[in-house]
Amino acid sequence: MQAQPTFGALFRSKDKRDYTILISEKFKITGEEFKTVDVPSDVLVGWLGHEMGHIMDYQHRSGLNLIGFGFRYVLLKEFVKKAERAADSFAVTHGMSDYILKTKRFILDNSDIHPTYKERIKQYYLSPDEILEMVEEMDSTKNG
Ligand SMILES: [Zn+2]
Incomplete structure (x- = not known):
């Protein structure tokens, strides 16, 4: 999946921009092919x-x-690390933590996924522990 502004949007004001999210029918993770329809819906969310x-x-x-x-x-x-961690953080602070965690675990706990890809995910994205910490912090500020 890939989110990006449309080309024309780069020349428009911020509030008139449009964005696309490209979703492939199939995707390959270090040789192993996955069909997007086979991925659990919570993971896709x-x-x-x-x-x-x-x-x-x-x-x-x-x-x-x-x-x-x-x-x-x-x-x-x-x-890349900064951008990916920012995207995860935005999603978590907007209430998506449960789904983001499911997506991470789907990748990190999946024996069909090559260790090289898991390393990449660990290197560039927020870890499940970091996400849980963020959620705890958000809860503690919410509850006083
Ligand atoms: Zn990303």
Whole structure:
């Protein structure tokens, strides 16, 4: 899945932009092929939530900033980490934590998924523990 502004949207004001989320019918994780329809629905919801998190991140950026974002994402590993963790955080602070956790666990606990991909997920995304910590923190500020 991939969230991105449409090309024309880069030249429009922030409130008139549109975004697309591309979803493949099948996807390959280090050689193993998965069909999107076979993925549990909660996992897909978590995945969509993460992509919506990217869109929340894009919303307040200028068109020029988004173009720079694209380049930095391709070139800088540290930037990928920042962007992916931001998307996870947006999703978690907007109430998607249960789904995001299901998506993580689907990947990290799945014996069909290659360890190389799991390492990538651990390297660039929020870990289940970090998400649980965020939720605890949110709950404690909510309850006084
Ligand atoms: Zn992402």
